[in-house]
Amino acid sequence: EAAVTQSPRSKVAVTGGKVTLSCHQTNNHDYMYWYRQDTGHGLRLIHYSYVADSTEKGDIPDGYKASRPSQENFSLILELASLSQTAVYFCASSGTGGAGNTLYFGEGSRLIVV
Amino acid sequence: GDSVTQKEGLVTLTEGLPVMLNCTYQTIYSNAFLFWYVHYLNESPRLLLKSSTDNKRTEHQGFHATLHKSSSSFHLQKSSAQLSDSALYYCALSEANTNKVVFGTGTRLQVLP
Numbered sequence: 001e002a003a004v005t006q007s008p009r010s011k012v013a014v015t016g017g018k019v020t021l022s023c024h025q026t027n028n029h030d031y032m033y034w035y036r037q038d039t040g041h042g043l044r045l046i047h048y049s050y051v052a053d054s055t056e057k058g059d060i061p062d063g064y065k066a067s068r069p070s071q072e073n074f075s076l077i078l079e080l081a082s083l084s085q086t087a088v089y090f091c092a093s094s095g096t097g098g099a100g101n102t103l104y105f106g107e108g109s110r111l112i113v114v
Numbered sequence: 115g116d117s118v119t120q121k122e123g124l125v126t127l128t129e130g131l132p133v134m135l136n137c138t139y140q141t142i143y144s145n146a147f148l149f150w151y152v153h154y155l156n157e158s159p160r161l162l163l164k165s166s167t168d169n170k171r172t173e174h175q176g177f178h179a180t181l182h183k184s185s186s187s188f189h190l191q192k193s194s195a196q197l198s199d200s201a202l203y204y205c206a207l208s209e210a211n212t213n214k215v216v217f218g219t220g221t222r223l224q225v226l227p
Contacts, residue, residue: 058214090159
Protein backbone atom coordinates (compact mmCIF):
# COMPACT_ATOMS: atom_id res chain seq x y z
CA GLU A 1 0.00 0.00 0.00
CA ALA A 2 1.22 3.46 -0.90
CA ALA A 3 2.45 5.57 1.98
CA VAL A 4 2.48 9.35 2.13
CA THR A 5 2.98 11.01 5.48
CA GLN A 6 2.63 14.68 6.33
CA SER A 7 3.84 16.76 9.24
CA PRO A 8 2.66 18.56 11.17
CA ARG A 9 -0.90 17.26 11.10
CA SER A 10 -2.15 20.45 12.66
CA LYS A 11 -0.61 23.87 13.22
CA VAL A 12 -1.59 27.31 14.43
CA ALA A 13 0.60 30.06 12.99
CA VAL A 14 0.68 33.80 13.45
CA THR A 15 0.18 36.20 10.58
CA GLY A 16 3.51 37.07 9.01
CA GLY A 17 5.25 34.03 10.38
CA LYS A 18 6.96 31.29 8.42
CA VAL A 19 5.33 27.89 8.06
CA THR A 20 6.82 24.73 6.60
CA LEU A 21 4.67 21.72 5.80
CA SER A 22 6.56 18.52 5.13
CA CYS A 23 5.67 15.46 3.10
CA HIS A 24 7.44 12.12 2.88
CA GLN A 25 6.58 9.24 0.55
CA THR A 26 7.87 5.69 0.46
CA ASN A 27 6.25 4.77 -2.85
CA ASN A 28 9.29 5.43 -5.01
CA HIS A 29 7.10 7.82 -7.00
CA ASP A 30 8.53 10.54 -9.18
CA TYR A 31 5.61 12.97 -8.96
CA MET A 32 4.61 14.81 -5.80
CA TYR A 33 1.93 17.44 -5.35
CA TRP A 34 0.65 19.96 -2.84
CA TYR A 35 -3.06 20.78 -2.82
CA ARG A 36 -5.14 22.95 -0.55
CA GLN A 37 -8.71 22.10 0.30
CA ASP A 38 -11.33 24.75 0.92
CA THR A 39 -15.08 24.39 1.08
CA GLY A 40 -16.53 25.52 -2.22
CA HIS A 41 -13.19 25.33 -4.01
CA GLY A 42 -12.34 21.67 -3.70
CA LEU A 43 -8.72 20.65 -4.11
CA ARG A 44 -6.56 23.24 -5.80
CA LEU A 45 -3.02 22.55 -6.96
CA ILE A 46 -0.34 24.79 -5.45
CA HIS A 47 2.94 23.24 -6.59
CA TYR A 48 4.10 19.94 -7.94
CA SER A 49 7.35 18.24 -8.83
CA TYR A 50 8.40 15.40 -11.10
CA VAL A 51 12.05 15.15 -10.10
CA ALA A 52 14.27 16.05 -7.17
CA ASP A 53 15.59 19.62 -7.07
CA SER A 54 12.87 20.85 -9.42
CA THR A 55 9.39 22.21 -8.77
CA GLU A 56 6.57 23.48 -10.94
CA LYS A 57 3.86 26.02 -10.25
CA GLY A 58 0.34 24.78 -10.03
CA ASP A 59 -2.83 26.82 -10.33
CA ILE A 60 -2.54 28.89 -7.14
CA PRO A 61 1.20 29.28 -6.36
CA ASP A 62 1.14 32.86 -5.06
CA GLY A 63 2.29 33.09 -1.46
CA TYR A 64 3.78 29.59 -1.48
CA LYS A 65 7.15 28.10 -2.25
CA ALA A 66 8.02 24.44 -2.66
CA SER A 67 11.17 22.41 -2.19
CA ARG A 68 11.98 18.89 -3.40
CA PRO A 69 15.39 18.00 -1.92
CA SER A 70 15.02 14.29 -2.68
CA GLN A 71 12.63 11.92 -4.40
CA GLU A 72 11.00 11.08 -1.07
CA ASN A 73 10.52 14.56 0.37
CA PHE A 74 8.49 17.56 -0.75
CA SER A 75 7.93 20.65 1.40
CA LEU A 76 5.52 23.53 1.13
CA ILE A 77 6.77 26.83 2.55
CA LEU A 78 4.75 29.85 3.52
CA GLU A 79 7.30 32.62 4.04
CA LEU A 80 4.77 35.16 5.32
CA ALA A 81 1.63 33.37 6.43
CA SER A 82 -1.64 35.20 5.91
CA LEU A 83 -5.18 34.68 7.17
CA SER A 84 -6.29 33.60 3.69
CA GLN A 85 -3.93 30.64 3.87
CA THR A 86 -5.97 28.99 6.59
CA ALA A 87 -6.96 25.66 5.01
CA VAL A 88 -6.29 21.94 4.96
CA TYR A 89 -3.26 21.00 2.88
CA PHE A 90 -2.84 17.64 1.20
CA CYS A 91 0.32 16.14 -0.22
CA ALA A 92 0.09 13.42 -2.85
CA SER A 93 2.40 11.30 -4.94
CA SER A 94 2.03 9.40 -8.21
CA GLY A 95 4.21 7.35 -10.49
CA THR A 96 5.27 7.99 -14.06
CA GLY A 97 3.89 6.14 -17.00
CA GLY A 98 1.27 8.48 -18.29
CA ALA A 99 -1.60 10.65 -17.20
CA GLY A 100 -3.62 7.78 -15.76
CA ASN A 101 -1.53 7.38 -12.65
CA THR A 102 -3.39 7.29 -9.35
CA LEU A 103 -2.70 9.98 -6.76
CA TYR A 104 -1.92 8.69 -3.27
CA PHE A 105 -2.73 11.27 -0.64
CA GLY A 106 -1.36 11.95 2.81
CA GLU A 107 -3.54 12.47 5.86
CA GLY A 108 -3.69 16.23 5.47
CA SER A 109 -2.28 19.14 7.47
CA ARG A 110 -4.73 21.56 9.02
CA LEU A 111 -3.27 25.08 9.14
CA ILE A 112 -4.91 27.90 11.03
CA VAL A 113 -3.39 31.35 10.65
CA VAL A 114 -4.36 33.86 13.36
CA GLY B 115 -6.49 25.54 -19.34
CA ASP B 116 -8.22 22.35 -18.37
CA SER B 117 -11.15 22.48 -15.99
CA VAL B 118 -13.63 20.22 -14.23
CA THR B 119 -17.15 21.25 -13.24
CA GLN B 120 -19.24 19.67 -10.52
CA LYS B 121 -22.38 21.74 -10.31
CA GLU B 122 -23.87 20.15 -7.20
CA GLY B 123 -22.18 21.12 -3.98
CA LEU B 124 -24.45 18.92 -1.87
CA VAL B 125 -26.62 15.96 -2.78
CA THR B 126 -28.92 14.58 -0.11
CA LEU B 127 -30.92 11.43 -0.62
CA THR B 128 -32.49 8.55 1.23
CA GLU B 129 -30.82 5.18 1.61
CA GLY B 130 -31.74 2.80 -1.20
CA LEU B 131 -32.30 5.48 -3.82
CA PRO B 132 -30.04 5.75 -6.89
CA VAL B 133 -27.08 8.10 -6.89
CA MET B 134 -25.92 10.30 -9.74
CA LEU B 135 -23.19 12.88 -9.29
CA ASN B 136 -22.50 15.05 -12.30
CA CYS B 137 -19.11 15.86 -13.78
CA THR B 138 -18.26 17.72 -16.96
CA TYR B 139 -14.86 18.79 -18.12
CA GLN B 140 -12.94 20.86 -20.62
CA THR B 141 -9.61 19.83 -22.10
CA ILE B 142 -7.71 20.23 -25.32
CA TYR B 143 -6.26 16.74 -24.98
CA SER B 144 -8.02 13.86 -26.67
CA ASN B 145 -6.33 11.30 -24.42
CA ALA B 146 -6.95 12.81 -21.00
CA PHE B 147 -7.84 10.61 -18.03
CA LEU B 148 -10.91 11.25 -15.86
CA PHE B 149 -11.07 10.16 -12.25
CA TRP B 150 -13.44 10.00 -9.31
CA TYR B 151 -11.85 10.33 -5.89
CA VAL B 152 -13.75 9.81 -2.63
CA HIS B 153 -12.90 11.58 0.61
CA TYR B 154 -14.41 10.11 3.77
CA LEU B 155 -14.34 12.18 6.94
CA ASN B 156 -11.04 11.89 8.83
CA GLU B 157 -9.44 9.88 6.03
CA SER B 158 -7.29 10.71 3.02
CA PRO B 159 -8.89 11.12 -0.40
CA ARG B 160 -8.53 7.96 -2.45
CA LEU B 161 -9.24 6.79 -5.96
CA LEU B 162 -12.67 5.36 -6.64
CA LEU B 163 -12.43 4.79 -10.38
CA LYS B 164 -10.85 6.17 -13.54
CA SER B 165 -11.13 6.00 -17.31
CA SER B 166 -9.74 7.30 -20.57
CA THR B 167 -11.77 5.10 -22.91
CA ASP B 168 -14.71 6.66 -24.65
CA ASN B 169 -18.12 5.06 -24.03
CA LYS B 170 -16.75 2.30 -21.80
CA ARG B 171 -18.36 1.70 -18.39
CA THR B 172 -15.94 1.54 -15.48
CA GLU B 173 -17.04 0.00 -12.16
CA HIS B 174 -15.66 -0.22 -8.64
CA GLN B 175 -17.19 -0.82 -5.22
CA GLY B 176 -20.72 -0.63 -6.58
CA PHE B 177 -20.16 2.69 -8.33
CA HIS B 178 -19.87 3.10 -12.08
CA ALA B 179 -19.12 5.84 -14.58
CA THR B 180 -18.88 6.09 -18.35
CA LEU B 181 -16.67 8.58 -20.12
CA HIS B 182 -18.54 10.34 -22.92
CA LYS B 183 -16.15 12.45 -24.92
CA SER B 184 -18.90 13.75 -27.18
CA SER B 185 -20.52 15.50 -24.22
CA SER B 186 -17.34 15.86 -22.08
CA SER B 187 -19.01 14.10 -19.19
CA PHE B 188 -18.04 11.50 -16.59
CA HIS B 189 -21.01 11.16 -14.24
CA LEU B 190 -20.77 8.88 -11.20
CA GLN B 191 -23.67 6.53 -10.53
CA LYS B 192 -24.76 3.88 -8.09
CA SER B 193 -28.01 1.93 -8.20
CA SER B 194 -28.73 2.03 -4.47
CA ALA B 195 -27.18 4.43 -1.96
CA GLN B 196 -25.93 3.20 1.40
CA LEU B 197 -25.38 5.20 4.57
CA SER B 198 -21.67 4.45 4.28
CA ASP B 199 -21.52 6.24 0.92
CA SER B 200 -21.78 9.59 2.68
CA ALA B 201 -18.57 11.40 1.73
CA LEU B 202 -17.07 14.12 -0.45
CA TYR B 203 -16.66 13.07 -4.08
CA TYR B 204 -14.20 14.73 -6.43
CA CYS B 205 -14.11 14.46 -10.19
CA ALA B 206 -10.63 15.06 -11.61
CA LEU B 207 -8.83 15.34 -14.93
CA SER B 208 -5.24 14.45 -15.70
CA GLU B 209 -3.39 16.36 -18.38
CA ALA B 210 -1.67 13.97 -20.73
CA ASN B 211 1.56 15.89 -21.17
CA THR B 212 2.30 17.04 -17.63
CA ASN B 213 0.69 14.56 -15.21
CA LYS B 214 -0.91 17.60 -13.64
CA VAL B 215 -4.23 16.67 -12.03
CA VAL B 216 -7.06 19.21 -11.85
CA PHE B 217 -9.97 18.66 -9.49
CA GLY B 218 -13.53 19.87 -9.50
CA THR B 219 -14.99 21.64 -6.49
CA GLY B 220 -16.39 18.41 -5.10
CA THR B 221 -19.89 17.13 -4.32
CA ARG B 222 -20.81 16.18 -0.80
CA LEU B 223 -23.12 13.16 -0.77
CA GLN B 224 -25.28 12.84 2.30
CA VAL B 225 -27.27 9.61 2.60
CA LEU B 226 -30.06 9.62 5.17
CA PRO B 227 -31.82 6.64 6.74
